[in-house]
Structure formats: structure tokens, C-alpha cells
Amino acid sequence: MNPSLLTHLLKPLDGARLECDGMSSVISWGLHEQGVTHRVKSGMIHRGDVSICHVWIELFTGHVIDLRARMWLGDRLDVPHGVFRPEDYPHVTYIEHPDKERMGVMDGWLVMALSDGLAGKVRWSDLAREAKSEPRVAQ
Template identity: 40%
Template sequence: MSDWHDELELALLPLEDLRVDSVYMTFVISSALGEHGILHQCRIGYAEDRLSLMITAPHCWIELEQGWCIDLRLRQWLGDEDDLPHGVFQPSSYPRVRYRGTALVVPHLDVEDLRAMTNDAYSKVKLPWLAGQAAAA
């Protein structure tokens, strides 16, 4: 993982323990990324564990440039195992899981809504500078 992706994952840690589903988690993370001008695409569909054949649907996640993803909810449904993705990752590093989905349009949420949705954890998210992303590419 590049330093920038590592910093991004650490910045998102305040959201990790929220008791929200993948849809709301995606809304919250997308809002933070959008505020900082970080290009991303929200997705909705399903994730399949090829080992257990379990599917979680609907499931949402975020795709970043160069194939990186963000998912802080998959292990909630499929188990807390090291070979299941969590955080910021390259899907190719986790062949056990297959993601399939389409674009998800995220509604605009103001900062007060985001803070309320997250018990103020949103205000603790401090994302790395976009310039770091370009260096990591």
C-alpha cells in the first residue's frame, strides 16, 4: 500500500465502529472524499465470498482511482478474517471476494447531518492531501 493510501485508511478509522450499514457508511465516506476533491465512484451491488459462497446484498463500497477500493462493512457480514478485505485495498489482493455492482448516486449531506449520523465521528476524519494521492500513483 502506498503511503497516501495508508494515511487514507488511518484517517477513516474514526468511522470504523459506527453502527451503520454499508449504504450510510458509503454516504459518509463519499462526503469526506468529495469535500477534499478526491475522485471516487460509489457502488451498490453485492459482494460474494467465493470460499463460503455467502453473498451480502445489497452492499455498497467506494472505488478510487487505479483500482483501489474502500469498504469498512464487508467483514461485518462475512466474518472478521484476514483474507477478507477491509479498509483501503486493491481487490486483486483479495481473490476470495468478488464485487459486482453499478454506480450509486449519493445525496448531498451537509456537515451537520454527517456529524449527527456519525455521533460526531465525521469531524474526526482528517483526510490526507490530494497531492499525496498523485505521488502515490
């Protein structure tokens, strides 16, 4: 699995006027449609003295998908964006509230409406193929 490629494949969603809960729901829909094992998580994201309620996705590999951390913690290189391993961002902490229930998978028409049609520009099958592939060792 190549996190940079997955981030690139999700790029069309960057322009969606969605906060973390809506964005995570849209991405979860696409992953679910393609049979990619994942969990939508809700809780808090921390950086320094800033703590914000947040929603993100965790893949079965332990990678996180988060396109909205920078919305809350600043558009900085030390704040994650896209698909990444949390340990690569030691100054940012995700804390799940496991007692929080997340809504089920949305219908496709609602996903398209919420994302202003941008979800239709994501190559979900390519994303799924890459997400399900074996991790690659950097050379």
C-alpha cells in the same frame, strides 16, 4: 498513495454505528468535500457461498474503500477492510449493479449526526492529499 495510511486516517469511522450504505455516504461526503475523484458503487459482495447486497467506494486508482465488508463476511484476515486493491483479496468478489442509482452527497450536519460526530475526527485534508498522491512502489 499509501493504502495503509489511508486506512489509518479512516480509523475514527470504525466505531460509527453505520452499515455499508451509511458508511459509504459518510466517506463519500469527506472525499467530495476535498475534491477526491471517486464513485460510490452498489451491488453484491461474495465470499464462498455468501452473497450480500453491499455498497462501497472506488477511487480513481482502482483502490476500494470498504469499512463494512467484515460486518457481513466475518471478521477475518481474508476479508478486506479499509483501503485496498481488490485483487489482493481473491476470495472476495465485488459485483457492481450499474443500474442502481446512489443518492447524492449529504449535508455535513447529516454526516455528523449519522456518524455520531466521528466524521469530525477524520483528518480529511490529510486523507485527500494522500489519496491524490502518486502510487508508491514497495521497497
